[in-house]
Amino acid sequence: MVINLMKFRTKVLFGIMIITIISLITASIFSWKIMNENNVNILNYGSIYYERTMRRDILCLMMAYPEYILDVKKSENGNVFIVMKSGKQILYDDGREKSYNERIHNGDLQDMLEEIYPLWYTDSIMDKNNDPGRVRVYSLLEEVYGSSKEQVVSNLENVYAGGRAIPFNNNNKAAQSLKKALQEIYELTRERGEIYSYVFPINGSFNYRVIAGTNLLSPHSFGIAIDLKSDNRDYWKWATKEQGQERLDSYPREVVKIFEENNFIWGGKWSYFDILHFEYRPEIIIKSKYFVENHEMIEPWYYGFPEDEEVLRYINLIENAIN
Numbered sequence: 001m002v003i004n005l006m007k008f009r010t011k012v013l014f015g016i017m018i019i020t021i022i023s024l025i026t027a028s029i030f031s032w033k034i035m036n037e038n039n040v041n042i043l044n045y046g047s048i049y050y051e052r053t054m055r056r057d058i059l060c061l062m063m064a065y066p067e068y069i070l071d072v073k074k075s076e077n078g079n080v081f082i083v084m085k086s087g088k089q090i091l092y093d094d095g096r097e098k099s100y101n102e103r104i105h106n107g108d109l110q111d112m113l114e115e116i117y118p119l120w121y122t123d124s125i126m127d128k129n130n131d132p133g134r135v136r137v138y139s140l141l142e143e144v145y146g147s148s149k150e151q152v153v154s155n156l157e158n159v160y161a162g163g164r165a166i167p168f169n170n171n172n173k174a175a176q177s178l179k180k181a182l183q184e185i186y187e188l189t190r191e192r193g194e195i196y197s198y199v200f201p202i203n204g205s206f207n208y209r210v211i212a213g214t215n216l217l218s219p220h221s222f223g224i225a226i227d228l229k230s231d232n233r234d235y236w237k238w239a240t241k242e243q244g245q246e247r248l249d250s251y252p253r254e255v256v257k258i259f260e261e262n263n264f265i266w267g268g269k270w271s272y273f274d275i276l277h278f279e280y281r282p283e284i285i286i287k288s289k290y291f292v293e294n295h296e297m298i299e300p301w302y303y304g305f306p307e308d309e310e311v312l313r314y315i316n317l318i319e320n321a322i323n
């Protein structure tokens with residue numbers, strides 16, 4: 001009996017050893033295969049995703065600011081920069097892990113583009129700290145729209161709608177895009193009269209000021225944001241989340257869609273909701289429009305982007321700079 005039990009234990013142990021060895025061999029073969037297929041070490045998988053995202057982000061930026069971003073540069077220590085028309089270089093990623101507040105106050109291009117703005121219908125106020133587009137890179141905005149009040153003012157043009165003049169930045173097609181959006185909305189109100197009262201009277205556009213409670217310039221300071229007709233449930237500081245939700249439920253999404261199609265993001269898709277606020281941010285809309293899930297698994301890295309002459313030129317610049 002004792003002998004049999006020992007034999008049985010030996011057999012079990014032997015069996016476990018065999019299974020372990022077979023598992024180890026299978027795992028090695030499997031990871032070797034993945035490494036070969038992707039031509040990379042499996043440990044660098046995260047970095048492939050990062051490298052791809054960086055190229056795609058820079059392409060979005062070049063498409064969004066075609067007259068202002070002229071080139072891409074990689075420094076000897078591996079930092080990647082976009083090169084502006086003025087010659088100024090803006091760093092893509094400072095490599096620092098940041099809290100939500102740090103991203104808002106000191107975000108870089110990578111932070112700005114990290115969160116995907118939902119181009120689809122959203123039926124509720126976003127969860128806490130989900131605020132796509134709320135991170136802004138001020139050095140970029142200053143380069144494109146003006147780096148002082150005087151400079152911004154000199155770039156303003158009046159767009160006329162609802163019986164009043166709306167000053168908006170003329171650079172990078174901002175005023176032109178606002179004009180087109182408001183025209184489309186005006187046409188919509190001819191069929192859907194009730195929409196008019198959600199848009200007009202327009203509450204404001206250019207206003208050189210800091211965001212309440214911060215030392216950050218509001219996007220209104222650059223003449224790239226417009227507040228439509230105001231309601232006291234529109235802003236997270238004025239209203240509870242429930243009141244904001246109520247307002248969101250009633251808000252005509254046709255208006256939102258028209259603005260988004262013209263490269264504006266909507267503050268109704270932020271946890272720090274700002275429902276009357278629309279902001280011209282072509283890089284955020286372009287990133288969402290051409291975003292591909294698991295893009296790091298697909299060749300070429302610019303999969304999903306339109307391959308017209310301009311875009312191919314940017315792709316070349318990016319490939320030459322980052323290899």
Ligand SMILES: [Zn+2]
Nearest residue numbers: 225226227277
């Ligand atoms: Zn606003």
